[in-house]
Amino acid sequence: MRVGLLAAGNLSRDKIHTPAGYAERLAGSSFYAAMVAARLGSSAGVLAKAGRDVREEELRPLRAEGIDLSGLIIDDGETASYELYYTGEDRELFLRSPCRRITPEEVISRLDGAEAALVSPIYDEVPADTFREIVKRVGLLGLDPQGYIRRAGEGGHISFSDWEDSEEFLGMTSVLFTSRPEIRYLTGDRGSDVASMLMDLWDMGPEVVLMTREGGASSSLLVWEGRITEIPVIPPERVVDPGGAGDSSAAAFLVEFVRTGDAVWSALFASATSSFIYEAFGAEGAPRRADVLSRLKDYLERVGPGSADLSGGMLDDAVG
Numbered sequence: 001m002r003v004g005l006l007a008a009g010n011l012s013r014d015k016i017h018t019p020a021g022y023a024e025r026l027a028g029s030s031f032y033a034a035m036v037a038a039r040l041g042s043s044a045g046v047l048a049k050a051g052r053d054v055r056e057e058e059l060r061p062l063r064a065e066g067i068d069l070s071g072l073i074i075d076d077g078e079t080a081s082y083e084l085y086y087t088g089e090d091r092e093l094f095l096r097s098p099c100r101r102i103t104p105e106e107v108i109s110r111l112d113g114a115e116a117a118l119v120s121p122i123y124d125e126v127p128a129d130t131f132r133e134i135v136k137r138v139g140l141l142g143l144d145p146q147g148y149i150r151r152a153g154e155g156g157h158i159s160f161s162d163w164e165d166s167e168e169f170l171g172m173t174s175v176l177f178t179s180r181p182e183i184r185y186l187t188g189d190r191g192s193d194v195a196s197m198l199m200d201l202w203d204m205g206p207e208v209v210l211m212t213r214e215g216g217a218s219s220s221l222l223v224w225e226g227r228i229t230e231i232p233v234i235p236p237e238r239v240v241d242p243g244g245a246g247d248s249s250a251a252a253f254l255v256e257f258v259r260t261g262d263a264v265w266s267a268l269f270a271s272a273t274s275s276f277i278y279e280a281f282g283a284e285g286a287p288r289r290a291d292v293l294s295r296l297k298d299y300l301e302r303v304g305p306g307s308a309d310l311s312g313g314m315l316d317d318a319v320g
Contacts, residue, residue: 004042007033029120032244033251038065121147236278
């Protein structure tokens with residue numbers, strides 16, 4: 001498999017409870033990321049495990065977008081499963097079925113190369129030796145380490161714990177994605193302000209650190225070239241299901257950063273992309289590139305020159 005964006009991390013059967021209703025979907029970080037990348041015009045593939053309970057019709061949305069599934073490993077047992085309870089953007093997460101790890105040998109046999117990869121484990125399924133094999137085969141390595149800090153307690157309830165291997169992983173990472181609730185567990189720092197912790201993470205090696213909108217933050221914070229830039233949250237037209245917004249934002253950032261090399265513009269683009277995910281259950285809301293640019297243009301025209309200046313002329317070039 002050789003693709004523009006590789007989405008690495010196991011699939012999950014998500015049972016989603018929101019004020020808008022209940023839904024059950026085949027999902028997972030790699031599902032969202034691959035769908036978003038493909039709809040934005042990048043070739044995409046997944047490197048993931050799932051159980052024999054996955055039905056062909058559940059994979060149909062991925063196949064319909066031309067996503068390479070040669071890296072989908074179907075093995076014995078059930079697909080990983082989470083139950084999610086949302087109140088606004090806050091959620092409680094319960095692990096109902098654990099994940100199986102992706103091995104280095106599976107990377108070697110299935111991945112020829114990729115322009116970029118988003119490694120986003122859902123529960124510690126990409127160990128360090130597997131991560132290193134992915135790094136060898138991609139141009140730009142993005143990491144969302146959410147699955148490395150999750151711990152399942154009583155009844156499968158997920159809480160966070162400190163990430164002891166952060167320096168090893170971040171030394172191999174080009175772009176780090178995190179969120180406000182998670183950042184203290186990545187640094188192990190309970191006393192510093194968010195900006196200081198973001199700079200600490202950047203000092204560990206990533207070229208870019210992006211704290212996404214997830215967790216109720218009013219804006220994203222981007223560290224690039226040693227500077228912190230505040231990126232406005234572009235609101236959805238309605239909120240149906242916040243799940244996958246962070247994964248979608250990360251995928252959109254990588255696709256656009258490969259295209260332009262401009263991290264500030266790519267973060268704006270990612271904010272607009274993730275706003276669509278809120279508007280539908282699962283990954284059905286993943287937008288096309290033209291839709292993202294239209295929403296971004298409308299937003300920047302409404303808010304005036306302060307935020308519009310962040311685009312650095314990239315929006316005019318993109319719209320044509």
